[in-house]
Amino acid sequence: MLLLALGAVAQTTFVNPILGGDFPDPTVLRDGEDYYLTNSAFDYQPGLVVYHSRDLVNWVPVSYALKTYLGSIWAPDIKKHAGRYYIYFTVHGERRTNCVVTADTPAGPWSDPVDLGIGDIDPCFVEGDDGKCYLVMSGGNRWTLSDDCLSVVPDSKVHFYDGWSYPGEWLTEGFCLEGPKIYRIGKYYYYLSAEGGTAGPPTSHMVVVARSTSIDGPWENMPTNPLIHTYSRDERWWSKGHGSLVDTPDGQWYCIYHAYENGFYNLGRQTLMEPVHFTSDGWIAADGGDASGVMPSPVQQQGEGRLSRLGEFRLGLDWRFYKSFNPERVTVSDGALTLQGRGSSLGTSAPLMFIAGAHRYEIEAEVRLTGRVRAGLCLYYNDKYNVGTAFDGERRYRYRRDQANGVGPSGGTRLWLRLRNDAHVVTAYWSRDGVEWHRETWGQEISGFNHNTLYEFQSVLPGVFCEGEGAATFTNFKYREL
Numbered sequence: 255m256l257l258l259a260l261g262a263v264a265q266t267t268f269v270n271p272i273l274g275g276d277f278p279d280p281t282v283l284r285d286g287e288d289y290y291l292t293n294s295a296f297d298y299q300p301g302l303v304v305y306h307s308r309d310l311v312n313w314v315p316v317s318y319a320l321k322t323y324l325g326s327i328w329a330p331d332i333k334k335h336a337g338r339y340y341i342y343f344t345v346h347g348e349r350r351t352n353c354v355v356t357a358d359t360p361a362g363p364w365s366d367p368v369d370l371g372i373g374d375i376d377p378c379f380v381e382g383d384d385g386k387c388y389l390v391m392s393g394g395n396r397w398t399l400s401d402d403c404l405s406v407v408p409d410s411k412v413h414f415y416d417g418w419s420y421p422g423e424w425l426t427e428g429f430c431l432e433g434p435k436i437y438r439i440g441k442y443y444y445y446l447s448a449e450g451g452t453a454g455p456p457t458s459h460m461v462v463v464a465r466s467t468s469i470d471g472p473w474e475n476m477p478t479n480p481l482i483h484t485y486s487r488d489e490r491w492w493s494k495g496h497g498s499l500v501d502t503p504d505g506q507w508y509c510i511y512h513a514y515e516n517g518f519y520n521l522g523r524q525t526l527m528e529p530v531h532f533t534s535d536g537w538i539a540a541d542g543g544d545a546s547g548v549m550p551s552p553v554q555q556q557g558e559g560r561l562s563r564l565g566e567f568r569l570g571l572d573w574r575f576y577k578s579f580n581p582e583r584v585t586v587s588d589g590a591l592t593l594q595g596r597g598s599s600l601g602t603s604a605p606l607m608f609i610a611g612a613h614r615y616e617i618e619a620e621v622r623l624t625g626r627v628r629a630g631l632c633l634y635y636n637d638k639y640n641v642g643t644a645f646d647g648e649r650r651y652r653y654r655r656d657q658a659n660g661v662g663p664s665g666g667t668r669l670w671l672r673l674r675n676d677a678h679v680v681t682a683y684w685s686r687d688g689v690e691w692h693r694e695t696w697g698q699e700i701s702g703f704n705h706n707t708l709y710e711f712q713s714v715l716p717g718v719f720c721e722g723e724g725a726a727t728f729t730n731f732k733y734r735e736l
């Protein structure tokens with residue numbers, strides 16, 4: 255059973271974020287009246303989940319493109335070329351490289367990744383006016399692609415853009431010329447770049463624009479740069495940047511980008527959108543102000559809630575692992591998830607999680623144990639920084655920074671558990687029948703579980719876990735926004 259205040263609602267306006275929670279580095283493709291979006295997976299697996307929308311506001315997952323853990327997955331680019339779909343992405347693992355996967359439809363199946371064997375980060379596919387295809391990278395660099403777009407031409411790397419020099423008094427994380435997105439619109443190629451660093455101070459990130467009549471340049475920087483930027487720590491959205499342009503069939507234009515939310519860094523970089531327009535002199539202007547207000551929706555559309563099918567435990571679409579992909583650990587039947595045990599702690603158990611994206615929420619489930627296991631509910635940043643509530647056949651436990659402490663008897667191998675995140679303050683509850691609930695005496699505060707403190711570009715995700723030898727079955731799963 256799933257209780258959720260996220261239904262199908264006809265919209266004529268929207269309020270950011272369009273994808274709440276950890277949806278960094280968004281890349282979006284319009285294919286007729288359909289839109290497809292994916293984003294950085296980092297250490298979550300399956301990776302590169304592809305989302306579909308008909309209105310740019312309501313997004314539902316339709317496939318995932320990466321079934322193998324290669325390392326941290328950064329800044330993808332989704333494109334359609336010659337009737338086929340491509341996702342290029344950076345892998346930051348034992349070595350840094352860039353890869354591509356392909357599919358006949360965005361719904362997949364997607365191919366195994368092809369290693370392009372090149373450095374830099376944040377690949378962007380673009381078709382040139384010379385009939386060739388290119389892969390534009392961070393730092394203003396570019397490679398020529400082979401005819402099938404599955405390899406690069408040896409020794410074809412060139413440096414062809416230096417970026418825009420923002421005012422020296424601006425407080426950023428660093429210059430960081432990255433996140434390129436290039437579009438042929440009318441007579442110009444428009445080159446969008448991220449500068450200023452993706453985290454760090456609130457005013458770090460931005461979207462800058464340059465243009466040229468040729469893919470080879472020279473590139474002219476927009477006189478009114480940047481297109482998107484956070485100017486003050488008093489704004490709701492911090493470190494706004496890494497933008498993609500997208501148009502609607504009737505000619506409206508939008509910029510989709512990411513940002514941290516003031517006071518909620520541990521939700522990760524969320525996906526925002528605002529309308530833009532082309533000026534009389536052929537540049538681009540943003541129309542969303544500080545992105546915190548009500549804005550017009552591209553079309554009126556009935557949208558399915560992104561989390562409306564959580565109770566089906568759809569692995570890869572809603573639910574994901576951390577640094578592992580183990581479908582053999584998971585059995586789903588009639589709304590019941592059986593998760594095989596792994597490891598000897600919450601951190602080593604490879605929990606199964608989803609993106610909530612809310613300030614205040616709680617998760618709940620009935621849990622049954624089989625074998626020598628300890629299982630429960632968690633809020634997970636990484637294998638060292640996590641919290642949770644769990645039990646085994648003898649005791650209930652509190653988890654704090656991956657350490658389990660007994661807090662009372664469990665009374666057996668069946669228990670209802672509830673975990674609440676109330677704006678970073680975490681509390682837990684237990685019940686023997688799912689009706690009468692008891693609050694645990696402990697509470698924790700987890701606002702420090704974020705990238706600026708701990709690095710790794712992770713976020714705090716709710717989930718379920720099972721450690722040890724045996725399995726745990728989770729039923730009657732509920733997610734509620736408070």
